[in-house]
Amino acid sequence: MSVYTRVSDDDMRVFLEDYRIGRFVSLQGIAQGITNSNYFVTTTQGRYVLTVFEVLQQEELPFFLALKQHLSLRGVACPSPIARADGRLDSTLLGKPACLVTCLNGRDTSAPSAAQCFSTGAMLAKMHLAGADFSLTMPNPRGSAWWQDAAQQLLPLLDEHDAQLLTDEMAFLAAEPHDGLPSGIIHADLFKDNVLLDGDAVAGFIDFYYACNGNFMYDLAIAVNDWARQADNHLNPILKNALIQGYKNVRTIGADEMAYFPIAQRAGCIRFWVSRLLDYHFPQAGEITFIKDPNAFRDLLLDLHGEQNIVG
Known part of the structure; x- marks a missing residue:
C-alpha cells in the first residue's frame, strides 16, 4: 500500500455519493507497500479502506472483489468489499479504478512469534x-x-x-x-x-x-x-x-x-x-x-x- 494518486476531501465526498455508508469525516493516506494508492476513510457509519488502482484495469477488479467476498463468506479472515448503491463492488475515482472494503481490527508485525x-x-x-x-x-x-x-x-x-x-x-x-x-x-x-x-x-x-x-x-x-x-x-x-x-x-x-x-x-x-x-x-x-x-x-x-x- 502507498499513495501515488492524491485524493482530496472534496474528491472523497463526491465519491461517497455513490455509497450508502454515511457522511464523509476524514481521509488518511497509508504509506506501506508499493503498488496501489490506499487511504483510511472514516464516515459517520464507520472506517473503511479505499484503494485506487495504479496498475490493475477496471475489468480486472471483479475477480479480486468477488474473491474477497467469497472467502469472507466462508470464514476466511479478510476484508469484505463495500457495494455501491447500484450494487457494483468496483468504482472509479479520478479516472482510475477504485473500491472500498471493510477496515479490519488488528495490526501487522515485523517480529512474529x-x-x-x-x-x-x-x-x-x-x-x-x-x-x-x-x-x-x-x-x-x-x-x-x-x-x-x-x-x-x-x-x-x-x-x-x-x-x-x-x-x-x-x-x-x-x-x-x-x-x-x-x-x-x-x-x-x-x-x-x-x-x-x-x-x-x-x-x-x-x-x-x-x-x-x-x-x-x-x-x-x-x-x-x-x-x-x-x-x-x-x-x-x-x-x-x-x-x-x-x-x-x-x-x-x-x-x-x-x-x-x-x-x-x-x-x-x-x-x-x-x-x-x-x-x-x-x-x-x-x-x-x-x-x-x-x-x-x-x-x-x-x-x-x-x-x-x-x-x-
Missing part, C-alpha cells in the same frame, strides 16, 4: 480450501513469463555476479515444472505486512491484488520466505516450522508437495527479487512511497542454495 506463524499458516490453508468452489480464474500475472521478460530490462543494470545468479536461477526453475501438484486460488503476496493480527490470532489477510490461480506450495513458500526471514536474511527454523505446521493442521501436504517446497521457495525469491529490482531501478512517482530492499531476496536465495547443497 511462533504462535502467530502457526495461525497464519492455518489461515492460509483455510483460504486454499475455501477457494475450491470459486468459479472465476486469474492467471499468475507475475509468474515465470513475467520474470523472464522483466529480466531483459534488469540484466544490463546488474553486476556480473547478480546477473549470472538471476540467469542461472531462471533456467533452473524453468527445468523444474510443478504440473500436477495441488493448486487453486492463492494469495501470492502473503508477507507480514499483509496480515493483521489480534494477539496470536489472524484478524485478516489483506491486499489480495496479486491473488491468482497457482500452486499451493508456491503460496506457502512466499509466506515462509518472509515470515521466517531474519534481519540477516537467513530463515529462522522455528518460525518456518511453525508456519508449515499451522498449514498442515488444516490441510494435508502430500509428499510430492513437500519435495517441491524448496524449489517453490527459490521461485518465491526470484519473483520478489525481480519485482523489487524493478521498483528500485524504475520507481513509480508517488506522494508517499516505500521501496523495499531487493537484495533481501537475493541473499535469501543464496542461503537456500547453501541449505539444499547440504541436504543433497
